[in-house]
Amino acid sequence: MLFNQFKIALFTPSMLLFYGITFCGVYFVSSVVSAFVSFAPLLFSFVSLLEDAIDAKMVFAATAVLSASSIVSGYFGLGPAAVITEEDESLMMTAPVKPHQIFLSRYSRRVIRKVSFLTLGVLSVLPLLMSASLLFYTVISLFAVIIVFFEINYLLGAMSSYVRLWISGKTKRRVRHLAVVVLGILTLLAAHPWGLSAVAAIYVIPSNAFALFLTESTGVLSQGINPVYGFIFIIIGYSICILLTANITSYDYYELFSASKGKEQTEGRFSRIIRGEVDFSESQFNDPMIWIMLKDFWSRLRSPMQIWKYVYAVIGTVFVLYLNIVRPLWFPAILIPLYLSFALVPAFLLMMIMFVQMASITSMLSFVDERDNVYLLKASPFKSGDIILSKYLLSVFEIVVAVIPACGFLVYLLHMEGYLAVVTLVAPLSILFAASGSAIGAYVPVLTNDPKTLPVPLAFSFPIINLGLGGIMVFLIATFAESVLILLVLPLYTLSLVFFFLALSVRALNTYK
Amino acid sequence: MPGDELLRLARILKVPILKRTVKRNWLVDELLKELERRNENSNPPPILNSPAISLQQVTKEFGKTTAVRRLNLNVNPGEIVGLVGPNGAGKTTTLRMLTGIIRATSGKIQVDGHDIQKDALSAKERIGYIPEKPTCYPSLTTREYVMFTARIYGVPHVTTLIRMREFVDLFQFDEFIDSYIGTLSKGNLQRALLIGIFVREPPYVLALDEPIYGLDPRGAWNLKKHLRKLRDQGSAILISTHILEVAADLCDRFVIMNEGDVVGRGTLEELRTLFPTATNLEQIFLSLTGGIPE
Numbered sequence A: 001m002l003f004n005q006f007k008i009a010l011f012t013p014s015m016l017l018f019y020g021i022t023f024c025g026v027y028f029v030s031s032v033v034s035a036f037v038s039f040a041p042l043l044f045s046f047v048s049l050l051e052d053a054i055d056a057k058m059v060f061a062a063t064a065v066l067s068a069s070s071i072v073s074g075y076f077g078l079g080p081a082a083v084i085t086e087e088d089e090s091l092m093m094t095a096p097v098k099p100h101q102i103f104l105s106r107y108s109r110r111v112i113r114k115v116s117f118l119t120l121g122v123l124s125v126l127p128l129l130m131s132a133s134l135l136f137y138t139v140i141s142l143f144a145v146i147i148v149f150f151e152i153n154y155l156l157g158a159m160s161s162y163v164r165l166w167i168s169g170k171t172k173r174r175v176r177h178l179a180v181v182v183l184g185i186l187t188l189l190a191a192h193p194w195g196l197s198a199v200a201a202i203y204v205i206p207s208n209a210f211a212l213f214l215t216e217s218t219g220v221l222s223q224g225i226n227p228v229y230g231f232i233f234i235i236i237g238y239s240i241c242i243l244l245t246a247n248i249t250s251y252d253y254y255e256l257f258s259a260s261k262g263k264e265q266t267e268g269r270f271s272r273i274i275r276g277e278v279d280f281s282e283s284q285f286n287d288p289m290i291w292i293m294l295k296d297f298w299s300r301l302r303s304p305m306q307i308w309k310y311v312y313a314v315i316g317t318v319f320v321l322y323l324n325i326v327r328p329l330w331f332p333a334i335l336i337p338l339y340l341s342f343a344l345v346p347a348f349l350l351m352m353i354m355f356v357q358m359a360s361i362t363s364m365l366s367f368v369d370e371r372d373n374v375y376l377l378k379a380s381p382f383k384s385g386d387i388i389l390s391k392y393l394l395s396v397f398e399i400v401v402a403v404i405p406a407c408g409f410l411v412y413l414l415h416m417e418g419y420l421a422v423v424t425l426v427a428p429l430s431i432l433f434a435a436s437g438s439a440i441g442a443y444v445p446v447l448t449n450d451p452k453t454l455p456v457p458l459a460f461s462f463p464i465i466n467l468g469l470g471g472i473m474v475f476l477i478a479t480f481a482e483s484v485l486i487l488l489v490l491p492l493y494t495l496s497l498v499f500f501f502l503a504l505s506v507r508a509l510n511t512y513k
Numbered sequence B: 001m002p003g004d005e006l007l008r009l010a011r012i013l014k015v016p017i018l019k020r021t022v023k024r025n026w027l028v029d030e031l032l033k034e035l036e037r038r039n040e041n042s043n044p045p046p047i048l049n050s051p052a053i054s055l056q057q058v059t060k061e062f063g064k065t066t067a068v069r070r071l072n073l074n075v076n077p078g079e080i081v082g083l084v085g086p087n088g089a090g091k092t093t094t095l096r097m098l099t100g101i102i103r104a105t106s107g108k109i110q111v112d113g114h115d116i117q118k119d120a121l122s123a124k125e126r127i128g129y130i131p132e133k134p135t136c137y138p139s140l141t142t143r144e145y146v147m148f149t150a151r152i153y154g155v156p157h158v159t160t161l162i163r164m165r166e167f168v169d170l171f172q173f174d175e176f177i178d179s180y181i182g183t184l185s186k187g188n189l190q191r192a193l194l195i196g197i198f199v200r201e202p203p204y205v206l207a208l209d210e211p212i213y214g215l216d217p218r219g220a221w222n223l224k225k226h227l228r229k230l231r232d233q234g235s236a237i238l239i240s241t242h243i244l245e246v247a248a249d250l251c252d253r254f255v256i257m258n259e260g261d262v263v264g265r266g267t268l269e270e271l272r273t274l275f276p277t278a279t280n281l282e283q284i285f286l287s288l289t290g291g292i293p294e
Helices: A002-011 A013-036 A039-053 A056-075 A079-083 A086-091 A099-124 A126-131 A136-170 A174-189 A193-198 A200-204 A206-218 A227-248 A252-262 A269-273 A288-301 A304-326 A338-359 A361-368 A371-379 A384-414 A419-423 A426-447 A456-480 A486-510 B003-013 B024-041 B091-098 B120-124 B142-152 B157-170 B186-198 B217-232 B244-250 B268-274 B281-288
Strands: B053-062 B065-075 B079-084 B106-111 B127-130 B205-209 B236-240 B253-258 B261-266
Touching: A002 A013, A002 A099, A013 A099, A013 A126, A013 A456, A056 A136, A056 A174, A056 A193, A056 A206, A079 A099, A079 A136, A079 A227, A079 A252, A086 A252, A099 A126, A099 A136, A099 A227, A099 A252, A136 A174, A136 A206, A136 A227, A136 A252, A193 A200, A200 A206, A200 A227, A206 A227, A288 A304, A288 A384, A304 A384, A338 A361, A338 A384, A338 A419, A338 A426, A338 A456, A361 A384, A361 A426, A361 A456, A371 A384, A384 A419, A384 A426, A384 A486, A426 A456, A426 A486, A456 A486, B003 B024, B003 B157, B024 B157, B053 B091, B065 B079, B065 B091, B065 B236, B065 B261, B079 B091, B079 B217, B079 B244, B091 B106, B091 B205, B091 B236, B106 B120, B127 B186, B142 B157, B142 B186, B157 B186, B186 B217, B217 B236, B217 B244, B244 B281, B253 B268, B253 B281, B261 B268, B261 B281, B268 B281
Parallel strands: B079 B236, B079 B253, B127 B205, B205 B236
Antiparallel strands: B053 B065, B053 B106, B253 B261
16 A cells, blocks of 8 residues: 555655755755754754753653643553554454554554654754754664664554553553553652663663663763663664554454444533524525635534634733743743844744744634535535635634744744834735645645545645745845835735635636535 | 456466467357366365254343343245344344344344354454445455455455456456446445355355445346355355345345334234234334324
């Protein structure tokens, strides 16, 4: 299947285009950035700053916290069943195949995909790595060990879920869930300073092995131990974890998987309070566009993530206003060194573009979230333009709501002179990125037969495309900044691209299979 | 069989081809001779245990909801049993327990004499299952999926090629055999899944949930004809369906479920004796599951 997907990616022009945009875009950006700034001195000063601020015990504690959080979250998760797919349920679960065989085959697919994306990622940021004078193989091994550590945490979570299953089989009393607390504490104890100094064998524990490799291979807070030891311990830890996880994978996880599918809840208890009832028969609006927006708004509100997003928007805005007005001493702005002051405006712009980009993912998902119901929408008496416009306008609203606190925080942190002139770029960026997101989201059912699954190349190329568009906008502003023409160029650039993307979206909607 | 498949078969059967070009008729004759020679030495097909499907006092609870309550159901080799009932009756749950996807809360389930929980692998070797909503791996072609399934079930390569061709022709699937499964319509997907089951050698224990779903009239006709043939060859088939005409046409006897309980069972004639005024299965079904609407 992986081979076929690779073939499809190579021989489908649109997929190849999106992969090409992603890879070339990232490579280009990293080349440009490394041409302007040499990262080597920055990195060295960052390293010495880090060594002053933290000590080795904190690194070990941090990795232990990562492992403990994986164990705690994995306790309530599906464990090995998380890799099983809907197709496996009717094809593999009913076949004379052992549960651990399904797990290992699905898991190895996951690992191969990660390694592939890591390889592409490293190649695309090669200019940045070379600019920072980093040894290529050291970086590769570091990335590889990071991935192995995250996989170990995933497997620890899977084993933690087995503990829950086992205990639930013995007793139904609620006190059984204290087991997760015990597991978390044991994981954290492994990073206790006493253990680290007195017991050499404690470095075999994966979180400690990872911290050891991290500190020794980067030279930050190094204790003078050969990093190979950390590498060997982490590989041993990974091997043990994967074998243990395969061993515990049993038919119980079939039941867990099937039960999780049946209990797919899109609303949490909290969101039920705000659920509301939308009765279109009594709607004061006669415009179907408004109905679609309301339908999307209330549908999304039934997801816990959406509730938290609006909570974040309100609390974030209040907090940001407090910071900017009161300027508390306990949370000072960042002091930018004089030799980096030239980079302040580019950094501000780049971060602002990234914040808007992150918030604009919602526009891409506005079609993906429709899942198969996008065909219902198409079959309804709505114009394609109305459907696209309604999704676009709601996306703009959501982007603005998410971006305001983030940009306010950025303004406070960087404390840049003349920030007002720059931060107003949020408006054209938001409407432009929402349009590009709508176009890409609308093309998902055109490029695949599965409207609910966002293909990886589209997901990766979306930020690259937006960063490119944002970069061009910044270039135009820099070029025409001192001319009245900027009042024409900027709106022309933004609006023409918005209309272009929206027209693309309509075209995509009209070509669904 | 297309030329490339004949050549592949010749390669597997080690039929010597010494010329650069060969006549199709000659190749087919050589292949048939080799297959006949191999068939003479092969073992007779296995016979299913009786009953092939056995559910004894099977109950399934999901939290506080009882989906299936103390179900007793046997299907013997050489019969087709229809499992009918309204939505939420417990039919799909029954099939999912039978095929080992979920476990019964209590009771015993045996397939071909093997307990589905204690000896799952042996039980599943005989099972063929079509789910209510057909799904398959979208990134595989149909040919790849069928070959993959054949490997899982230990079907010899020669048998796979021959039987795959047989059922591709039966379901008129030739133009889609090399298409990605993700591009197939629901009817063609159903066909692909059926080919994946039938590529194995009978007898089977078949658990089919709405098998006619998405098939056109010709495909449905061919499937029903093939299922009768399998029954006559000794397979045990349990079909769950809403389409009572299909059930009445195909099944030897029926088990009617409603809200987790069995409310009626038997052949059509036996059920008619309970409802003398009923003229067809539909009226019997409605009478048993809440009454005929006025």
